[in-house]
Amino acid sequence: MNEFSNPVENNASFWKRLWIYQKERFPLLGHGLLVAAFSFSAIAYSRICRGAEGFVDTKTFLVGIFTTVSLFLLVRIFDEFKDAEDDARYRRELPVPRGLVSLSELKKVGIGIVMLQLALNLLFFPKMLLLYAVVIIYLCLMGKEFFIPEWLKKHQFWYVTSHMLIIPLIDIYASGLDWLRADVAAPLGLLYFFAVSYMNGIVLEIGRKIRAPHDEKEGVLTYSAMLGLHRSVYSWVFVLAITLSLTIAASYYAGHGGLTYLSLGIIFMGCCIPAALFLKSQTRGxxxxxxxxxxxxxxxxxxxxxxxxxxxxLWTEI
Structure with a gap:
């Protein structure tokens, strides 16, 4: 309990408290849509690259989406344990420090998720368990900060680059729902796709940690505080440009047409507009x-x- 605690919420049923927790820390609708697009595209890109017709069956896709979405939820739960000390000191408004949910409750949720993931994958596609195990092992290493927590805290570049690897690893699992289950070699073009996924993770990481000057808080790591406001925004745009280049290479490998490259250019320019506006206004919005x-x-x-x-x-095949 602290000054941010809400006794009504804290004394509610477990499921109601868990619902409030997910709204604040892992919104299932927003994150679910993002991860669904992530999973669908990983499978689709694999099939496009190897010239396979159609898509995987609905059962495979739904089990795959559940696994990938819940894997990212596990990443969030692991972060709660990893950041517990700093959260208790500097981010007391978060669900765990204010007593909405406890770490022991989140541990039980995490164990339940893993058991369900194992059961579903064992039941529907046991051969996926090897890729799943690789993700879980890496996630456990992340939870322990690779046993060098103090060194990583002092070297933010290596902290970010090591933690972002979880995204292409989950990507490998998602794409494996196509090539591994079909007993064929993974298309080489997936290397471009995995690289795009990795850089997308960095885009999200930097983008969510750029703050207006009056919103900076002691003990809360932001790139605008660490690099300076202008350098943080320029770094975000630079990472965006690298991701664009990798996406162009991945599109070329898959044989996408000219409209794809035009769309990429338009989206890139559109995403740069908020960066320019922020440099000018430096507001929270x-x-x-x-x-x-x-x-x-x-x-x-x-x-x-x-x-x-x-x-x-799929539309042309109807």
Whole structure:
């Protein structure tokens, strides 16, 4: 209990408290749509690259989406444990420090998720368990900060680059719902797709940690505080440009047409607008616009690479 605690919420039923927790820390609707696009595009891009017709069956897709969405939820739960000390000191308004949910409750939720993931994958596609195990092992290493927590805190570059690897690892699992279950080699073009996923993670990471000057808080790491306001925004745009280049390479490998490259250019220019506005106004709303642009960019990259081309292909087959 602290000054941010709400006794009515804290004394509510477990499921109501868990619902409030997800709204604040892992909104299932927003995150679910993003991860669904992520998973659909990974599968679709794999099938496009190897010239396979159609899409995977509905059962495979739904179980795959549940696994990928819940894997990202596990990442959030692991972060609650990893950041518990700092949250208790500097972010006391968050659900765990204010007593909405306890770490022991989140541990039980995490164990339940893993058990359900294992059961579903074992039941529907046991061969996916190897890729699943790789993700879980890496997630556990992340939870322990690779046993060098103090060094990582002092070297933010390596902290971010090491933690973002979880995204392409989940991507490998998602794409494996196509190539591994079909008993074929993974298409080489997936390397471009995995690189895009990795850089998308960095786009999201930087974009959500750019703050207006009056919103900076002691003990809360932001790139605008660490790099300076202008350098943080320029870094975000630079990462955006790298991701654009990788997406162009992935599109070329998959044989996408000229409209794809035109769309990429338009989306890139559109996402740069919030960055320019923030540099000019330095307001909370402009900073939030960069975070929103990061999410829009990420969804757009996945849809352009795999989602839209697959939907077009399925439409022509009707």
């Amino acid at each position: 402009a900073a939030k616009a960069i975070e929103v642009a990061s999410a829009i960019w990420t969804i757009a990259m996945y849809l352009i690479l795999g989602g839209v081309p697959m939907l077009e292909q």
